Amino acid sequence: MNNLLNILLMAQPAEGQSPYGSFIMLGAIIVVFYFFMIRPQMKKQKEMKKFREELKKGDKIVTTGGIYGKVLEIQERVIIMEVEGQNRLKIDKAAVVKDMGDVAQK
Structure with a gap:
């Protein structure tokens, strides 16, 4: 070859x-x-x-890991998001891949 x-x-x-x-x-x-x-x-x-x-407060998002949630707070490089059960996660902005606001919910 x-x-x-x-x-x-x-x-x-x-x-x-x-x-x-x-x-x-x-x-x-x-x-x-x-x-x-x-x-x-x-x-x-x-x-x-x-x-x-x-992104703004209240937007529904999906992370690169497949976690669905809602934006509670936005900082310069970090987002605080709420997931089911009122649990909060602190994630990097780069981990957000989708806005689920325009997708129909079941």
Whole structure:
């Protein structure tokens, strides 16, 4: 497998072909990766940051660990949330992944 990869990478362009074709193809691959993988991930991270900044008291949330609760207090990096049975948990803002306000409750 390694030998095949070395042969493909070291292959010289056929006579009459432009050596820039392989550079153009590499550039096209980078552009495709950017638009289909990197850019959507960056957009998702921006949306999550905005969501966490807009949290307010009373919002229903879900943590990365799957704990459902309601926001009681918001500090700079910490959220105090209430879970079933009036138990309180202190969690990091980065652990909040969803707002359950728009999901129908059973």
